[in-house]
Amino acid sequence: MNLYGKKVLLRAVEAEDIEMVRQLTNQPDYEKMIVGWTLPLSTKDQKEWYQGFQNTMSTIRFTIETEADGPVGMIGIGEIDWKNGTATGLGMRIAKKEIRTKGLATDAWMTLMRYAFEELRLNRINGSALSYNAASLRVCEKVGFKVEGTQRQAVYKNGEFHDVVMLGCLKEDYEQLLESNHYWEDAN
Numbered sequence: 001m002n003l004y005g006k007k008v009l010l011r012a013v014e015a016e017d018i019e020m021v022r023q024l025t026n027q028p029d030y031e032k033m034i035v036g037w038t039l040p041l042s043t044k045d046q047k048e049w050y051q052g053f054q055n056t057m058s059t060i061r062f063t064i065e066t067e068a069d070g071p072v073g074m075i076g077i078g079e080i081d082w083k084n085g086t087a088t089g090l091g092m093r094i095a096k097k098e099i100r101t102k103g104l105a106t107d108a109w110m111t112l113m114r115y116a117f118e119e120l121r122l123n124r125i126n127g128s129a130l131s132y133n134a135a136s137l138r139v140c141e142k143v144g145f146k147v148e149g150t151q152r153q154a155v156y157k158n159g160e161f162h163d164v165v166m167l168g169c170l171k172e173d174y175e176q177l178l179e180s181n182h183y184w185e186d187a188n
């Protein structure tokens with residue numbers, strides 16, 4: 001099912017989206033900002049990944065699309081645990097730098113939260129970000145995540161170890177946020 005936010009559409013990942021992801025994944029300034037790391041990603045490897053990929057009961061990925069720019073990024077949840085009602089945020093990214101800081105990631109997260117809490121009946125989303133990734137931490141704060149701890153020196157990049165901030169958003173955090181910002185009230 002497609003998910004409609006106020007600024008973005010979250011839809012299934014299509015073959016034509018994966019080159020955008022491959023190019024972003026190979027950019028050093030992107031890798032610098034993410035908790036994970038990758039080997040150089042070829043077109044062949046990316047196509048093979050896509051051929052083996054499908055949304056499942058444990059992982060759901062979306063392409064973020066806007067009316068003006070088409071496919072602009074990705075978001076998702078993985079490690080879905082249906083007994084405990086938990087999942088972990090996956091790969092939030094806006095590929096085109098010129099359209100960052102316009103609220104697209106925030107809207108994508110709000111849309112995904114609504115789906116996770118009001119349709120999938122989840123109760124908690126886990127998140128993490130490098131301690132210096134101010135944009136990611138700000139988006140997380142804006143959509144209701146709370147800082148729950150720090151994994152000290154958990155990631156090595158650029159010649160140094162860096163802390164990873166551990167975050168969580170409960171259904172009740174999301175609901176409290178909606179009470180204060182009425183996010184969906186002016187939505188179509």
Ligand SMILES: CC(C)(COP(=O)(O)OP(=O)(O)OC[C@H]1O[C@@H](n2cnc3c(N)ncnc32)[C@H](O)[C@@H]1OP(=O)(O)O)[C@@H](O)C(=O)NCCC(=O)NCCS
Nearest residue numbers: 033092093094100101102103104105106129134135136138
């Ligand atoms: C993180 C990312 C997805 C945010 O996307 P976005 O569409 O720009 O996010 P939004 O516009 O919804 O919100 C960004 C917020 O961070 C703030 N921000 C951006 N860069 C910042 C910086 N260097 N320092 C402080 N705040 C910053 C923006 O001002 C905005 O907050 P505001 O609305 O209070 O002004 C995007 O920067 C990205 O793709 N980065 C590379 C990949 C990445 O880091 N992914 C997250 C891995 S954990």
